[in-house]
Amino acid sequence: MGKLDGKVALVTGATSGIGEVTARLFAAEGATVVVSGRNVERGSTIADDIARQGGTAMFVKADVCKTEDVQAMVRATVDTYGGLHVLFNNAGISGDTAPTTECTEENWDAVVDTSLKGTFLGMKYGIPAMLKTGGGSIINNSSNSGVVGFPGLPAYSAAKGGIVILTKTTALECAKQGIRVNVICAGTVVTPMVRQFMASNEGMQQYLESRTPMGRLGTPEEFAQLALFLASDDSAWCTGASHILDGGMLAV
Amino acid sequence: MGMLDNKVAVITGAGSGMGKVASIRFAREGAKIVVADVSGAEEETVGEIRDLGGDAVAAHVDVTQEADIKSMIDVALSNFGRLDVLYNNAGILGEASIAECSAELFDQVVAVNLKGVFLGVKYGIPAMLETGGGSIINTSSIAGFQGIPGTVAYCAAKAGVILVTKTAALEYATQNIRVNAICPGAVWTGMTIRIYGDTEMGQKEASAAQPTGRVAKPEEIASVALFLASDASSYVTGTAIPVDGAWTAGIALPVYDE
Ligand SMILES: NC(=O)c1ccc[n+]([C@@H]2O[C@H](COP(=O)([O-])OP(=O)(O)OC[C@H]3O[C@@H](n4cnc5c(N)ncnc54)[C@H](OP(=O)(O)O)[C@@H]3O)[C@@H](O)[C@H]2O)c1
Ligand SMILES: NC(=O)c1ccc[n+]([C@@H]2O[C@H](COP(=O)([O-])OP(=O)(O)OC[C@H]3O[C@@H](n4cnc5c(N)ncnc54)[C@H](O)[C@@H]3O)[C@@H](O)[C@H]2O)c1
Numbered sequence: 458m459g460k461l462d463g464k465v466a467l468v469t470g471a472t473s474g475i476g477e478v479t480a481r482l483f484a485a486e487g488a489t490v491v492v493s494g495r496n497v498e499r500g501s502t503i504a505d506d507i508a509r510q511g512g513t514a515m516f517v518k519a520d521v522c523k524t525e526d527v528q529a530m531v532r533a534t535v536d537t538y539g540g541l542h543v544l545f546n547n548a549g550i551s552g553d554t555a556p557t558t559e560c561t562e563e564n565w566d567a568v569v570d571t572s573l574k575g576t577f578l579g580m581k582y583g584i585p586a587m588l589k590t591g592g593g594s595i596i597n598n599s600s601n602s603g604v605v606g607f608p609g610l611p612a613y614s615a616a617k618g619g620i621v622i623l624t625k626t627t628a629l630e631c632a633k634q635g636i637r638v639n640v641i642c643a644g645t646v647v648t649p650m651v652r653q654f655m656a657s658n659e660g661m662q663q664y665l666e667s668r669t670p671m672g673r674l675g676t677p678e679e680f681a682q683l684a685l686f687l688a689s690d691d692s693a694w695c696t697g698a699s700h701i702l703d704g705g706m707l708a709v
Numbered sequence: 710m711g712m713l714d715n716k717v718a719v720i721t722g723a724g725s726g727m728g729k730v731a732s733i734r735f736a737r738e739g740a741k742i743v744v745a746d747v748s749g750a751e752e753e754t755v756g757e758i759r760d761l762g763g764d765a766v767a768a769h770v771d772v773t774q775e776a777d778i779k780s781m782i783d784v785a786l787s788n789f790g791r792l793d794v795l796y797n798n799a800g801i802l803g804e805a806s807i808a809e810c811s812a813e814l815f816d817q818v819v820a821v822n823l824k825g826v827f828l829g830v831k832y833g834i835p836a837m838l839e840t841g842g843g844s845i846i847n848t849s850s851i852a853g854f855q856g857i858p859g860t861v862a863y864c865a866a867k868a869g870v871i872l873v874t875k876t877a878a879l880e881y882a883t884q885n886i887r888v889n890a891i892c893p894g895a896v897w898t899g900m901t902i903r904i905y906g907d908t909e910m911g912q913k914e915a916s917a918a919q920p921t922g923r924v925a926k927p928e929e930i931a932s933v934a935l936f937l938a939s940d941a942s943s944y945v946t947g948t949a950i951p952v953d954g955a956w957t958a959g960i961a962l963p964v965y966d967e
């Protein structure tokens with residue numbers, strides 16, 4: 458018996474990193490999973506792989522910055538699987554590393570549109586589908602840098618901070634309607650995005666490890682376990698809350 | 710296969726409310742339980758766990774007494790040989806405004822809610838270290854985040870619990886001991902029932918103030934404690950998790966009330 462038996466879960470940014478690992482875990486726990494992202498090749502491979510292992514999954518191509526894509530993504534989910542119970546708004550990019558004065562407008566727009574507007578669009582079109590299904594759980598992906606400042610990532614921090622308050626606002630709007638909305642604020646999780654960030658900033662890995670009380674970085678599997686908890690009925694009284702997953706970084 | 714197979718858990722305040730429900734849930738997930746309470750109801754919880762085929766022992770413990778806490782940890786070690794999970798849940802409300810709160814009442818509320826947690830952490834950790842680490846869960850409250858008129862000592866103590874939690878998490882972060890706090894909102898258990906009265910009317914009144922329009926069942930707190938107790942939360946430490954149906958998320962405007 459899985460923790461998500463009978464549920465339909467939609468994961469954005471599921472073609473890599475945290476999203477991929479979480480989509481796989483949701484499927485292993487019994488959910489029917491929609492793998493979404495822009496990269497058709499990786500997305501299809503992941504969905505096929507889940508199906509090969511006995512799960513049910515399909516890939517739906519969508520750019521979360523685009524209204525029509527998000528609408529179509531939700532529609533495809535409901536048309537194919539009959540409803541929507543779990544929405545994980547995970548797609549995000551870290552953008553360029555540069556202080557506020559050097560952050561280009563293009564970088565700002567790309568980062569904010571993907572993370573913050575993408576999360577907004579996901580909820581805007583996901584919630585009506587969830588209401589028709591009888592309620593559900595939304596998990597948004599912020600970051601440690603949505604809670605404290607992160608020099609060199611002004612757009613990322615602003616977008617992630619915005620996601621925290623957007624989560625609380627939407628949670629209050631939906632509190633009586635059987636939809637829970639929570640946000641995960643993770644420290645450093647070793648994924649392709651982070652590997653690239655560490656590779657292009659010398660000494661960054663050692664620095665991040667030294668700033669993490671546990672002395673190690675997190676894994677996408679550990680992230681997926683928290684997302685699973687928030688997706689499942691075990692978190693039935695959790696809504697409007699930030700869930701920190703950072704090896705103790707913010708306890709300081 | 711349970712989420713806590715082969716683990717040993719000590720739970721304080723386990724004779725009633727959330728502590729009792731968590732004891733039963735943890736036992737269902739495979740843990741052996743030390744049921745600690747001062748009320749005498751601990752034997753009853755143990756009986757219910759055994760009826761389910763679980764393994765548990767009772768410990769008569771006043772969490773304000775250092776000797777009691779030491780012997781509570783010893784009960785875990787002597788009966789089950791190890792300690793993996795410690796859930797410091799015992800608490801009292803001690804309602805009183807600042808003007809009405811006597812120095813004695815303040816001391817008593819702080820002794821149970823805050824010093825009790827400190828003592829648990831202090832004596833639980835060495836036992837956990839012997840077998841390679843463990844997970845500690847402390848019960849704070851939304852009263853640890855925000856002031857609530859009429860409960861000055863409680864708020865002070867519960868806020869303190871969050872910082873004991875973070876300090877302990879940092880001190881033992883590299884030794885595989887995780888420490889987290891749960892901050893429940895309104896849960897329909899002993900404490901809330903005593904305030905509102907164990908009637909439909911009382912529950913309605915308590916529910917009306919909630920963004921969700923309802924109060925929580927103790928099972929809904931136990932399931933969060935279970936996540937924190939289990940290895941599924943292996944990178945979660947030093948956190949204070951609101952489990953409050955959006956009580957502290959912001960200002961719930963009536964516009965969106967159906
Ligand atoms: N890794 C960490 O330490 C960490 C910490 C805190 C928070 N996070 C957050 O976790 C999320 C996932 O990060 P990750 O580390 O797993 O990164 P990743 O491996 O780079 O994955 C990012 C995913 O987002 C998708 N994506 C990017 N732009 C998109 C768009 N416009 N539309 C749809 N999908 C888009 C990508 O898919 P396509 O390329 O196929 O579109 C990819 O699947 C991000 O929101 C990130 O900010 C990560
Ligand atoms: N009920 C709520 O709405 C709510 C909200 C937030 C936090 N909490 C906290 O959750 C915890 C459990 O509360 P509950 O609602 O289940 O209450 P409860 O009154 O049902 O249970 C509390 C238990 O703690 C025990 N206890 C009290 N003093 C003790 C002592 N000195 N030594 C050992 N045991 C002692 C009591 O005997 C009782 O069995 C408490 O820490 C409380 O402060 C409760």
